[in-house]
Amino acid sequence: MKLIFAGTPEFAALALEAIIAAGHQVALVLTQPDRAAGRGMALRQSPVKLLAVGAGIEVLQPPTLKDAAVQERIRTVGAEAMVVAAYGLILPQAVLDMPRFGCINIHGSLLPRWRGAAPVQRAILAGDSETGVCIMQMDAGLDSGPVLLSERLPIASDETAASLHDKLARVGARLIVDVLARLPMVAQPQPEAGASYAAKVGKAEGILDWRLPAPQLAARVRAFNPYPGASCSLDGRVLKLWRAEAVAGAGSPGEVLVADRDGVVIACGEGALRVTELQSAGGKRLSVTQFLVGTRVRPGSRCAVSDS
Structure with a gap:
């Protein structure tokens, strides 16, 4: 399948690696612009960018997807689907509508619980006994689209955000490959009961x-x-x-x-x-x-x- 992949941190890089290994054609990778980091404040490339460059995939790093020229570049790819994982930018409706199978998100919670930026940390803070991964058909809302596939995962009593992140990343990488192999799939709408928001951690x-x-x-x-x-x-x-x-x-x-x-x-x-x-x-x-x-x-x- 011809794909665009949009993601930034290690959570997303693991999914991109699995998609490439499964034999899909990733024609374009979108990731956040390089950021200054560390004591020297040197520009640092995202894990997704490092992986894409190493695989010889074109990388685009726009500060926004609302720009007409950026949208045109995405359109010219002619991707069948766009996979999104912890990208960090809002996808305008015009972008959501471009791929044949739409935009598909990998989210690290059991939706509708913990929609938003920090589902791993919020689940631990709340004392949740389990979490999971949802592969979701994206819509204009915040992590509110229908779910294509999900898997539950227990949260151990000594679980840290780091250890839980790594477990969820592995599950997400496996599930997205499964979903791509089964498209088109029937998605299940999320219930509104139990919806909660995982605000970014400050x-x-x-x-x-x-x-x-x-x-x-x-x-x-x-x-x-x-x-x-x-x-x-x-x-x-x-x-x-x-x-x-x-x-x-x-x-x-x-x-x-x-x-x-x-x-x-x-x-x-x-x-x-x-x-x-x-x-x-x-x-x-x-x-x-x-x-x-x-x-x-x-x-x-x-x-x-x-x-x-």
């Missing part, structure tokens, strides 16, 4: 409020690993917390109760949080044992209580 959300119950804070640590990272200020020193679990404990919110090889235990609004992997500003991610070798943390010291 950096400020990672700042922990120790007045919250420990299970909520543990969920935040997992949901914000790797981005933006859960953080706190301990005696004026900013720390990133990468692995933690809710445990029994009582004290003033933000108070360090224990600091030993088993973890740094910090009192919460209810219960306590045992941190087992953390990082100082400018340092590396370390196990608690490694961290305490170079950094002294005393019981009774305090994490600042945030108003986040």
Whole structure:
């Protein structure tokens, strides 16, 4: 099948790789413009662009798809379908209508729950026991189109956004190849009951409020690993917390109760949080044992209580 692929991050790159391996002709790849990143703020190509260039596929990086010249370039491809995965740009109706089989989206949730930009993080934050992938026929709404194929996936109690992302990406890559082989398919309209919106995650959300119950804070640590990272200020020193679990404990919110090889235990609004992997500003991610070798943390010291 002659296709256009639109996507940007690693989640999308895995799907593109599977589509190429399945023998489809990807005539054009759309991806976000190169972005400045890292300490040197050098321009960085997206994972999708790197894969496409390596495969010899033409890459187009418009800042918008509303431009008439961009739309004409898409039209001239004559694609039978456009596959979209975490692209990051809105597709105008004119673009949605161009391919014979329309535009088909890979979405990392069980629609209509968690429509929007951050379904993986929001599912973990909400304490959902399962999520999944939907292959959806796109319409003008926000992830509201009918579903062609879906698959459920349990969320483990220690699941991070990183680990869940990777599982969903593999499922999405497999399902999109299945759908492309079966087109045309009958799509099932989404029910409106149970619809929810997964807002984009902001950096400020990672700042922990120790007045919250420990299970909520543990969920935040997992949901914000790797981005933006859960953080706190301990005696004026900013720390990133990468692995933690809710445990029994009582004290003033933000108070360090224990600091030993088993973890740094910090009192919460209810219960306590045992941190087992953390990082100082400018340092590396370390196990608690490694961290305490170079950094002294005393019981009774305090994490600042945030108003986040």
